[in-house]
Amino acid sequence: MIKGRTVSPVRVSKGISADRLIREFEKSGVMGAGRIARATNILEKAIRDKCTLFMGFAGAMVPGGMKQVVIDMLRAGWVDVLVSTGANLTHDLVEALGFHHYQGSPDIDDRLLNKKRIDRIYDSFMPDDVYPALEDFTQRVFPTMPEQMNIREFLWELGKAMPRKLPSILRTCYEHKIPLFCPAISDSGIGLQVWNYIQQHKLEVSAFDDLKEILDIAWTSKKACVLYIGGGVPKNYIQQAMQLSPKAASYGVQITMDRPEPGGSSGAVLREGISWGKMNSNAEFVDVICDATIALPLIVAGLKSRLG
Amino acid sequence: MIKGRTVSPVRVSKGISADRLIREFEKSGVMGAGRIARATNILEKAIRDKCTLFMGFAGAMVPGGMKQVVIDMLRAGWVDVLVSTGANLTHDLVEALGFHHYQGSPDIDDRLLNKKRIDRIYDSFMPDDVYPALEDFTQRVFPTMPEQMNIREFLWELGKAMPRKLPSILRTCYEHKIPLFCPAISDSGIGLQVWNYIQQHKLEVSAFDDLKEILDIAWTSKKACVLYIGGGVPKNYIQQAMQLSPKAASYGVQITMDRPEPGGSSGAVLREGISWGKMNSNAEFVDVICDATIALPLIVAGLKSRLG
């Protein structure tokens, strides 16, 4: 039977819960709404199914206000492996040190911002004076770390040293012993602080050593689920681990605004992963073409309601 | 002061309402989430402010399950003028005749669908046998209409003739006397039925006559709000009416996935309209870059909770 279920019109009522709205999206079943519903269902199933969940975390998510949503996911035990860009971890550290991002506009004169020493991330503004604070903190903390580490160990050390007062992704990963990977950590504000430090001190961080760790987790997972917020290295790094795992991913959700046609990994549909053996031929997966600051909290609202 | 309010992390709780989620988006204030919040606020304000609300309605919204959401908006008295593509009205008529769209997939072999006589609208499927039913209905109804009409009159006549059993945008506009425009009505399944009919009968529909009506409404509006679901003719037709109105639009919300850089009207940011005098220099407006099947029901959920 080619035709699926009927597309039932989405019904919205006063005071409707986010989860109920997603159920309405499921009744429609098509276009962006349908994909939000499928993503929520797939993640619910994967979490109930005790899958090892690998989450790729790219894009301006912390400056975009998504920090707490991710921390909630980590604390709930939904995420087993987090792979992040260096930028998100740097912004996470910045906020944990008591600094803020500010609501701004993309239409402002960037020369003016430069004079006022404000760094722009689309419409989120960060005062440039976070950098001295970042330096203070890291140069105080780095000497307490082992002299030889891999990147995952380095990030846990950083998490351990993070202030407890303010919540952070780095500290949450450390506390919950969630492996946190960041292959391109040198490409970040944190990386710059390491560069600063190693001019005069010893801190050897291996580029390849923790690759073994994520591959081992992938290899020994009974069942894997991948969740990609944006593309970039985080997605590709998990995809590569899936390629080497015997069963590949059984569940997959991707939230992205990138297009598939130019051919890059970030915009590639999850289905493409089947050819590589990154995604299982029988996997359940969905590509959500949506700004992740809209889709992720909505999906998490659904998951919280369903999983308690 | 360049920096706005701090970006507060979005917090999601179990059972959170859609409206509360939008309030959380407002606290964040940035990126896609922030724009959903601003859009809801702007529409709330415009409706409370008794603005004349012009809604442009393009894209595969009825096959995407958005019919009821729009009907609710019309019934609530929020929308004063609706400008639609011919396609959405045709799909609306199809559903009002008792037919359905079905959940499908964009990855299917379209040659197979063709053999099975199923028409694909991305992942929404429509059986081709709606056409005979469309013909039956229209050829029965057209003779009851005046021989000379403008397009708005024609659409109200169609709405009047629509079955009452099943809700439809066409009938709702007729019943609530909401002017419904569709400049490119000949570019639709309904248009094809008129062509079919006028081979042997008389039905003169003027291409320009109802332009006066929308311009008059724009001209006499104390305050105008524009809401664009997608771009195309519906957006541009309203923009043109705003250009000729003395005050231009005071509020504006646009939900689109089109890009501004290629220069077309569909992807143009609302700010561009200020140069033309389509948008007031002091207007409040926001461009929501999001699949409308996600953004519209979410925003409407917020509005229903706020406006009762």
Next chain:
Amino acid sequence: MIKGRTVSPVRVSKGISADRLIREFEKSGVMGAGRIARATNILEKAIRDKCTLFMGFAGAMVPGGMKQVVIDMLRAGWVDVLVSTGANLTHDLVEALGFHHYQGSPDIDDRLLNKKRIDRIYDSFMPDDVYPALEDFTQRVFPTMPEQMNIREFLWELGKAMPRKLPSILRTCYEHKIPLFCPAISDSGIGLQVWNYIQQHKLEVSAFDDLKEILDIAWTSKKACVLYIGGGVPKNYIQQAMQLSPKAASYGVQITMDRPEPGGSSGAVLREGISWGKMNSNAEFVDVICDATIALPLIVAGLKSRLG
């Protein structure tokens, strides 16, 4: 055999011709470059094959400097039917009256432009004083036209009245007797001038009457090729004609930056048309995901070199 030809690296040499560059793209055969090559090949074949070529013309192509490229295509006899937005025809008329578009920036303050009475089309600026000139011209010309026409006749009348000094799409279509359709003509500056005129004069233009003409051309075409520059009504209007033609389109090229996932007609891939019977099951077609101001002149350069 699943694998096609090898992807040969594109080679660029000093002084390389545009057509040779496209041949290099063909050797690569993949991604955007490969699609440019396929588009050129398909159009070359369709033109040599004496197909009836239907061209849809949407987006800010005239303000984007594409007027002459289109006029060349019309004069070369490549295009048999042109379907345009009203905006492109209005901008064409504006330039034919001796006015210009100007190079600008999307980052400018639109309130300043509004004060200076300059209308912005992304980064193309049009002085607002074209409107009095437009009014002068049309109000002088409309009285010379028949009182009853369909839109295609109206556009040929307009073309006939156009100044000969400066080249225009409108005049070229009239001179070469190329049927020019614009279903949403009321949604344009030209449309506004008609509205202006019919306040006090008689000019009856039928909304549906010329639908018969395009359907007849489609019906009687031995073989059809569709070429879509952007989406909107022009694309959909031709697609609808193809749906009613016995053989559907045998060749298709689409140049667009819109995405398929939201489900609208503008971003829909050509393959989707097979399900509807708009595109032949054996058709050769390609979707070029590219800004048309880049892709169209490049492809036309290839065609000129090949077709003389």
Next chain:
Amino acid sequence: MIKGRTVSPVRVSKGISADRLIREFEKSGVMGAGRIARATNILEKAIRDKCTLFMGFAGAMVPGGMKQVVIDMLRAGWVDVLVSTGANLTHDLVEALGFHHYQGSPDIDDRLLNKKRIDRIYDSFMPDDVYPALEDFTQRVFPTMPEQMNIREFLWELGKAMPRKLPSILRTCYEHKIPLFCPAISDSGIGLQVWNYIQQHKLEVSAFDDLKEILDIAWTSKKACVLYIGGGVPKNYIQQAMQLSPKAASYGVQITMDRPEPGGSSGAVLREGISWGKMNSNAEFVDVICDATIALPLIVAGLKSRLG
């Protein structure tokens, strides 16, 4: 004066050269065409001006047939620093070992490809049997390398060991002593081979050590130009180097299909970099919104014609 030069219609003639076409684009000056022209002018100027040119290289460019174009740029001495994804280097190595990518389709059943052991990169196919060859080569070559290196040194060592028979980006960088960076090298097929090797052998590659090198180059550059093919780590890594350089970038060209609105670095407009001090306040720069497999060869054709 707000208005710039007039938008002159692009004129295309039989046999027109790619460079002449770009000159025509310059006359138009707007939309995508205008941006291609500005990009070519900026790069021409930067190269003539002896700028230090930093090129970021992301996206499926080698599978997309762009290898030779990049090698030509490197050989011509235009590029002073190359920052790449690991994927592009892996595909470069694969082709240098005599393997090929093949022309395919994105619409194929990926389960079939998986059975046939063919890996899909959008519409470019790679036989999975490259992996044993990759292993043979690397496991033979790794033992010849120093046991301690940074990533840049590792990549030059790899380049040194590359077969000379077939051209490669890796070998060209080595031969021309062009610093090649790849911060996320562990996220690639090459990275997997290192992981494989270090199970039993010693090969210590530092994650942070070569950061000093790129920062030193940025710091000592008299004038810098950035050229971004896609976003990801390559772009961000160069942006970060520019942030620490005293003068920031004076010229910038970005070719991308990513959008700015979601806020990520990949889609961010170059102007945003001014706020951070990554782009000079007086810099000349342009964002080209285009598939890089179309835009890059076209621009390089222009540069070759102009720079000889």
